[in-house]
Amino acid sequence: MNIHEYQAKELFDRFQVPSPRGAVASTPEEAAAAARQFSGAKLVIKAQVHAGGRGKGHFRNGFQGGVHLIESPEQASEFAGKMLNETLVTIQTGEAGKLVSKVMIAEAVDITHEYYLAILMDRATCRPVIVVSTEGGMSIEDVAHNSPEKIVRQFVHPLIGLQAYEVRKLTAALNLSGDIAKQFAKMLGNLYKLFISCDCSMLEINPLVTTPDGRVLALDAKFGFDDNALYRHPDIVAMRDKSEEDPREVAASEFDLNYIGLDGNIACLVNGAGLAMATMDIIKHFGGDPANFLDVGGGASKEQVTAAFKIILSDPNVKGILINIFGGIMDCNIIAEGVIAAAKETGLPIPLVVRLEGNNVELGKATLAASGLNIVTADDMADGAKKIVAAVS
Amino acid sequence: MSILIDENTKVLIQGITGSFGARHAALSLAYGTQVVAGVTPGKGGQKFENTVPIFNTVSQAVNETGATASAIFVPPPFAADAILEAADAGIELIVCITEGIPVMDMMRVKEALRGSNSRLLGPNCPGIVTPGRGEKSHGGCRIGIAPGYIHKRGNVGVVSRSGTLTYEAVFQLTQLGYGQSTCVGIGGDPINGTNHLEVLEMFNNDPETEAIIMIGEIGGNAEVDAARWAMKNCKKPIAGFIAGATAPPGRRMGHAGAIVGGEEDTAQAKKRILAECGIAVSETPSDMAKTLLECWGK
Numbered sequence: 009m010n011i012h013e014y015q016a017k018e019l020f021d022r023f024q025v026p027s028p029r030g031a032v033a034s035t036p037e038e039a040a041a042a043a044r045q046f047s048g049a050k051l052v053i054k055a056q057v058h059a060g061g062r063g064k065g066h067f068r069n070g071f072q073g074g075v076h077l078i079e080s081p082e083q084a085s086e087f088a089g090k091m092l093n094e095t096l097v098t099i100q101t102g103e104a105g106k107l108v109s110k111v112m113i114a115e116a117v118d119i120t121h122e123y124y125l126a127i128l129m130d131r132a133t134c135r136p137v138i139v140v141s142t143e144g145g146m147s148i149e150d151v152a153h154n155s156p157e158k159i160v161r162q163f164v165h166p167l168i169g170l171q172a173y174e175v176r177k178l179t180a181a182l183n184l185s186g187d188i189a190k191q192f193a194k195m196l197g198n199l200y201k202l203f204i205s206c207d208c209s210m211l212e213i214n215p216l217v218t219t220p221d222g223r224v225l226a227l228d229a230k231f232g233f234d235d236n237a238l239y240r241h242p243d244i245v246a247m248r249d250k251s252e253e254d255p256r257e258v259a260a261s262e263f264d265l266n267y268i269g270l271d272g273n274i275a276c277l278v279n280g281a282g283l284a285m286a287t288m289d290i291i292k293h294f295g296g297d298p299a300n301f302l303d304v305g306g307g308a309s310k311e312q313v314t315a316a317f318k319i320i321l322s323d324p325n326v327k328g329i330l331i332n333i334f335g336g337i338m339d340c341n342i343i344a345e346g347v348i349a350a351a352k353e354t355g356l357p358i359p360l361v362v363r364l365e366g367n368n369v370e371l372g373k374a375t376l377a378a379s380g381l382n383i384v385t386a387d388d389m390a391d392g393a394k395k396i397v398a399a400v401s
Numbered sequence: 402m403s404i405l406i407d408e409n410t411k412v413l414i415q416g417i418t419g420s421f422g423a424r425h426a427a428l429s430l431a432y433g434t435q436v437v438a439g440v441t442p443g444k445g446g447q448k449f450e451n452t453v454p455i456f457n458t459v460s461q462a463v464n465e466t467g468a469t470a471s472a473i474f475v476p477p478p479f480a481a482d483a484i485l486e487a488a489d490a491g492i493e494l495i496v497c498i499t500e501g502i503p504v505m506d507m508m509r510v511k512e513a514l515r516g517s518n519s520r521l522l523g524p525n526c527p528g529i530v531t532p533g534r535g536e537k538s539h540g541g542c543r544i545g546i547a548p549g550y551i552h553k554r555g556n557v558g559v560v561s562r563s564g565t566l567t568y569e570a571v572f573q574l575t576q577l578g579y580g581q582s583t584c585v586g587i588g589g590d591p592i593n594g595t596n597h598l599e600v601l602e603m604f605n606n607d608p609e610t611e612a613i614i615m616i617g618e619i620g621g622n623a624e625v626d627a628a629r630w631a632m633k634n635c636k637k638p639i640a641g642f643i644a645g646a647t648a649p650p651g652r653r654m655g656h657a658g659a660i661v662g663g664e665e666d667t668a669q670a671k672k673r674i675l676a677e678c679g680i681a682v683s684e685t686p687s688d689m690a691k692t693l694l695e696c697w698g699k
Binding site for chain 1: 477478502503506508509511512513548550561562563568569572589591616618619620622642644646647648652653655658668685687688
């Protein structure tokens with residue numbers, strides 16, 4: 009789950025992580041009021057979408073740029089009017105763009121130096137790792153590639169938590185001293201608290217800046233949250249903006265289906281995440297192109313299969329469907345009946361290949377054959393993949 | 402021989418009265434597994450299917466029945482506690498089936514289990530099966546949710562992160578007439594109790610296991626670590642498969658751990674390293690057993 013910039017600022021404020029002053033606005037009037045609130049400071053207005061590349065983007069109405077310096081409350085109102093309820097297209101949104109429903113008015117800070125700071129969950133050591141670099145403001149992948157010695161890592165003990173000496177090591181690695189070092193140490197402690205108590209999977213600040221007036225600020229932040237932990241964070245769940253997500257993925261999640269849309273034309277419906285990935289792979293292996301990842305979990309009830317069919321068929325690129333179910337414990341005949349019901353309800357306008365294996369599979373296959381529907385059965389995964397690739401080409 | 406469990410292993414089930422736990426407890430009993438106890442706080446003194454005693458705590462269950470392995474079927478918010486309770490009671494093998502446990506919980510559990518005598522399998526795993534010698538492998542030890550009847554007792558060890566891909570491999574082997582020593586699901590989460598390498602090491606030391614299928618997927622470096630270890634230390638033929646060649650980077654593919662982060666954890670990179678380490682890599686998931694038989698000289 010991702011959050012907006014203004015929501016990241018809310019989290020920073022709550023955990024006393026200093027960031028530029030700012031406020032969010034949903035109307036031009038609110039934007040003007042926010043600008044008045046921070047009068048005296050140099051201000052910037054930013055369209056709130058999850059995608060990057062906002063500054064260089066353009067709006068469908070012709071207005072250029074999703075980020076602008078503003079000189080006055082009147083100008084804040086004017087620019088907000090051109091951004092709000094308009095569609096912003098950036099390098100990351102694709103041609104469809106993103107509808108802007110909020111803008112943020114924030115202090116535009118002068119920068120002395122840009123740093124990089126991230127906290128991640130490291131799989132290899134099973135503990136959090138803090139990553140810092142003096143080379144902020146650019147892609148960390150480039151820094152890692154060109155000057156790996158400028159990236160410093162500190163692993164943190166999962167039960168003891170962040171220690172003062174670890175903070176001192178990182179402060180030294182960034183060559184910070186005096187009051188700036190003190191501010192950084194306090195900020196890092198608070199960021200670590202935020203990371204742990206909000207069940208983050210990633211917290212990246214790039215850049216973290218020092219300013220000519222002696223402040224340390226988190227300028228731009230990217231958050232990742234552990235989906236498995238959202239049940240204990242209703243406040244973070246409330247930050248979810250479904251309009252930023254693929255509507256098919258939102259619909260799928262309502263039926264406990266795990267769906268990820270891709271670019272191909274062969275849809276697949278599979279039980280189990282590993283088998284679902286492997287099914288996409290085998291479609292590709294035999295010359296096809298998968299249209300999605302779809303894991304129906306261990307169940308594959310009639311309701312789930314019907315919902316899955318509807319989501320799959322809402323993708324205009326889809327020219328065929330491959331169902332691959334290893335019904336180890338589930339009765340394959342019940343799955344077959346579910347598939348037939350779903351096919352009848354949705355009309356089944358495209359070829360369907362079904363590979364069923366497992367418990368009571370003979371009866372399941374017989375049920376499919378007797379349905380009178382245009383369903384092709386397959387003997388194994390390879391057979392199924394070959395048949396669906398042939399059917400769509 | 403087999404690894405971790407055999408037909409004499411005494412199993413208890415934490416969460417035996419929930420619908421998921423009850424269903425699979427019944428299937429394990431029907432498979433011939435020695436399910437000796439259930440644990441559900443507040444239901445101590447009752448019996449499951451009129452035969453298996455239910456206890457309030459794991460330590461009571463262990464003291465009364467001598468159980469040495471546990472299957473955990475409790476919901477995600479309570480799963481970390483259940484694992485720690487099992488370890489505290491001295492359970493040797495803890496198999497956590499629960500899917501959806503927060504990573505922070507597993508991080509603390511993993512650290513807390515360091516140095517303990519308990520081994521954790523999972524979470525988010527199908528469990529472990531040592532097939533029996535009866536019809537359709539009846540009489541074996543089944544801990545978790547795998548379909549028992551697809552197995553056959555034999556000499557191939559199977560280790561995998563994914564449940565249904567494990568069943569696929571086991572089914573292919575059995576169809577071709579080759580049985581399994583033990584089939585181990587290690588789970589699809591980013592932090593798990595036992596990794597591929599540790600299971601390969603156990604298979605390598607098990608006289609009954611003659612060949613191995615290792616199934617992995619995108620994300621992390623567990624398969625790569627295992628392959629590098631195997632190149633130096635494992636004398637038995639290994640076939641491998643890595644799922645997720647078509648997965649887009651940065652997206653979580655169902656399993657919380659199945660996400661491509663860098664260049665090294667893509668399916669392509671893993672397959673290349675596995676092959677360099679002498680593992681026969683199956684091109685498609687349909688050929689896992691066939692690939693093993695070829696490199697095994699069968």
